[in-house]
Amino acid sequence: MSGLSPWTWIATGLLVSLTSIAIGDRMILFAWIGLAFLAIGVAKLVFVTITTAQKSPLDIPKEKGTVLCTRCYRQTRADYNFCGICGAQLRKTY
Numbered sequence: 001m002s003g004l005s006p007w008t009w010i011a012t013g014l015l016v017s018l019t020s021i022a023i024g025d026r027m028i029l030f031a032w033i034g035l036a037f038l039a040i041g042v043a044k045l046v047f048v049t050i051t052t053a054q055k056s057p058l059d060i061p062k063e064k065g066t067v068l069c070t071r072c073y074r075q076t077r078a079d080y081n082f083c084g085i086c087g088a089q090l091r092k093t094y
């Protein structure tokens with residue numbers, strides 16, 4: 001998932017819609033644009049929550065001598081300091 005974070009969309013949407021409402025009737029189009037941003041942000045948030053839940057380390061069986069990378073959620077050697085797949089630094093949790 002690349003690009004803007006869901007909270008950026010939600011914050012932008014809130015800002016645009018609240019500003020246009022404060023200015024008045026002529027800005028009603030911007031209120032709808034703000035709401036659209038808000039909707040995109042919420043949709044992204046739901047999507048991220050679902051995909052993150054599916055990648056939960058608890059759901060993936062772990063082989064002995066391996067750890068799950070905290071970034072790419074793949075199994076990599078437990079004695080490595082960095083993930084062999086994506087290069088992320090591994091946190092020792094055991």
Ligand SMILES: [Zn+2]
Nearest residue numbers: 069072083086
């Ligand atoms: Zn990785």
